Structure formats: C-alpha cells, structure tokens
Amino acid sequence: xxxxxxxxxxxxxDMSKRDMDQSPVFLLEKIKQEGRVWGDLCEQYGVKxxxxxxxxxxxxxxxxxxxxxxxTSDTGEAAQTAEAEKDTKVLDGIERRWEEDxxxxxxxxxxxxxxxxxxxxxxxxxxxxxxxxNELARKMKEVDQRLNMT
Amino acid sequence: MTDEHKPxxxxxxxxxxxxxxxxxxxxxxxxxxxxxFTAEDHQRWTEYMHTLGPLPAAxxxxxxxxxxxxxxxxxxxxxxxxxxxxxxxxxxxxxxxxTPSDYCNLRVLExxxxxxxxxxxxxxxxxxxxxxxQSPEWYRTPNYRRRLVRWPRQVLAEFGLQLPxxxxxxxxxxxxxxxxxxxxxxxxxxxxxxxxxxAEIVTRDxxxxxxxxxxxxxxxxxxxxRPALKPYHH
Numbered sequence: 392x393x394x395x396x397x398x399x400x401x402x403x404x405d406m407s408k409r410d411m412d413q414s415p416v417f418l419l420e421k422i423k424q425e426g427r428v429w430g431d432l433c434e435q436y437g438v439k440x441x442x443x444x445x446x447x448x449x450x451x452x453x454x455x456x457x458x459x460x461x462x463t464s465d466t467g468e469a470a471q472t473a474e475a476e477k478d479t480k481v482l483d484g485i486e487r488r489w490e491e492d493x494x495x496x497x498x499x500x501x502x503x504x505x506x507x508x509x510x511x512x513x514x515x516x517x518x519x520x521x522x523x524x525n526e527l528a529r530k531m532k533e534v535d536q537r538l539n540m541t
Numbered sequence: 542m543t544d545e546h547k548p549x550x551x552x553x554x555x556x557x558x559x560x561x562x563x564x565x566x567x568x569x570x571x572x573x574x575x576x577x578f579t580a581e582d583h584q585r586w587t588e589y590m591h592t593l594g595p596l597p598a599a600x601x602x603x604x605x606x607x608x609x610x611x612x613x614x615x616x617x618x619x620x621x622x623x624x625x626x627x628x629x630x631x632x633x634x635x636x637x638x639x640t641p642s643d644y645c646n647l648r649v650l651e652x653x654x655x656x657x658x659x660x661x662x663x664x665x666x667x668x669x670x671x672x673x674x675q676s677p678e679w680y681r682t683p684n685y686r687r688r689l690v691r692w693p694r695q696v697l698a699e700f701g702l703q704l705p706x707x708x709x710x711x712x713x714x715x716x717x718x719x720x721x722x723x724x725x726x727x728x729x730x731x732x733x734x735x736x737x738x739x740a741e742i743v744t745r746d747x748x749x750x751x752x753x754x755x756x757x758x759x760x761x762x763x764x765x766x767r768p769a770l771k772p773y774h775h
Contacts, residue, residue, distance in 0.1 A: 399663050443562065447591055448569060485664060521575070522571055533567075539558060
C-alpha cells in the first residue's frame, strides 16, 4: 500500500496550525445562494460545453497569483532566483489548494466545480487580506453594470 | 442552394451573465488594479492555456505504439519525445523557461501486461497541463487523491477498471519535480491502424491510468464526484 505523501503531512500540519478565520463570507454566501451555476445555464440554453468560458481565465488567475514565473514582464535570470520568486509570489499555489479543499468542504460542498474553486479563491483572497469584501462587492457591481449594458 | 451553402443554425449559447461570471471578472480585475499581476501577463497566459489539451499526449502514445525507437525515447526522455508531438516543455510557455507549476520534467510510465500505472497528486492537483490540458474535476478531489494511494484497485474498480490480481498496480504521485502520463498497452484489435486512428482511442482517462484504451472507445466516461467520507486525519 502506498503512503500518504510526507509533503502533504507537513503541509497539513503547518496549515492546521494557522489561525485562519473560518467564518463564512457574506458576499460569497449570497452568490452561493443566488448564483446560477454553469450546469443549470447549459440545461436551459441547450449548451453542451462542459466548462464555463471563464474556467481557463480563473485558472490563469490562480497561476498568476501563485507563480512569479508565469509572468513575462520580469523574465530573465533575476526572475528565476529564489529571492525574486519570494518577492513576487502572492498566493502560494499549494497553500491555496489546501485552503480550497477545506473551504469547499466547509462552505461550498454543494456548489459544483469550477464555481466552488472560484468561491474558494475569492474566500482565500479576502481572508488573507489581499482583497476587501466591500471592494469586491463594489467591483462586482461595476462589472455587472458593464456586462448588462444594452 | 446546395447543402454546404445553406446557412447554419447558430450554435446555442448562454444568453445571460451569471453571478459567478461576474465574480470571476471582478476578482481578476481587482487583482490587476492592486498590482498583484498585470493584465498583459494574464492575457498572455490565458491565450497559452487555451492552446492546451490532451491530443498531444494521445499522439505521443500512438507514435510509441507504432515506433519502437520512439517508444524508447518516450520512456527515457519524455520532454524530448514531447517535441515530436509539438510540445516544448520549456519554450512553449510564454515565459520561455517553463513554470514552477508545470515543471519541465515529463515521465512516461510504460504499462506492460503485468504492470499498470495510475497517476495522482496527493499534495494538491499537479497535472501535466502542457501535454494533457486542464485536469478533470474528479482528479482534484480529496476523495480521489486520498483514497487512490491506499486502495488503488478499489478506486480503479469504481472507474470501471477491474484489473486481474496478477497485474501489479503502481500509483505515481506527482510532485514538484515531475509530471506523469501513462503509456498503456496497445489493445488488441488495432492491428494495421494508423497513428490518427490509434490516437483517437487514447483518451485523457487512459493517459491518467483510470481507463484502458479499446477500439471504439473515443471519449471519457462521465465520472461522479464523491466527497471524501473518511478523509485523512492525523
């Protein structure tokens, strides 16, 4: 029988020790309750694509936050150094995935993928202070008005 | 008017903006406003990601089935073998030197009649995206990641893959240094097939190792996603 990855044990121990706010985020709870998921939209409109068009852009956002090396504006030898990586890594990818697992289980268990990945990312960004819930709400309103402009 | 000149019915499309779509854009734009990354880098990366899919990996397997020398290359140097199916693990990336999340090391795991490989990432959800595209939902779930390493035969059976006892099952755990794809045994009934025909039956699930290729099977089965009822606790 294979063993649990020791790296995961270390990560789990480290992340479990952190005093993270586990409470729900009001804005995201509202979206969870009222938002229409891609599967439902596909059924209504007869669309076959299994993934919403924003899945790839969401993945790209996660990559951008996690990996300084995804960025081309700072290519070159300096960008590949450990120091450069440390300076420009906003949200470690492995930590984000650990938090996503836990947030989905705790708050978004009934939300399908990739909507649950999106909610977990927004939750992590807010709880880590990288975004403020109110400014995200304001931004959503602005985007909504723009997209629904006729 | 011939059929080919008749106007096509427009493909159905979702004609409303969901809260989730708005949230995705808002998160991205706010991150850009805050200087967490630039719009240009995000766009370039997104364009690159849109080019990715499982076809190059399927073609690599098909070529290996047809060409013993190429098979040797594939199992000894997956990165070099990838070049022949159009994937440059280093220079394809917009950065021109790969990324930490897609480390420039691909290992091709050769199955035999008595050995079957299956791939997982127990730590997060590392996946050979440059040659296989985006990972499926089930691959990301704690249920698959935790249980496969403990009960591989049972988990594979849940995917509909029943392996005889005499076949050893080897689970390869992706890590920060390596990505994996499976090179399955070429199935019977494919004698005389072309590379294109063979590539069609090498589905994403075959390349992860949760299915076996067979003639006539060209798509992945829908997979139910289950919560981890007995997740790992230490």
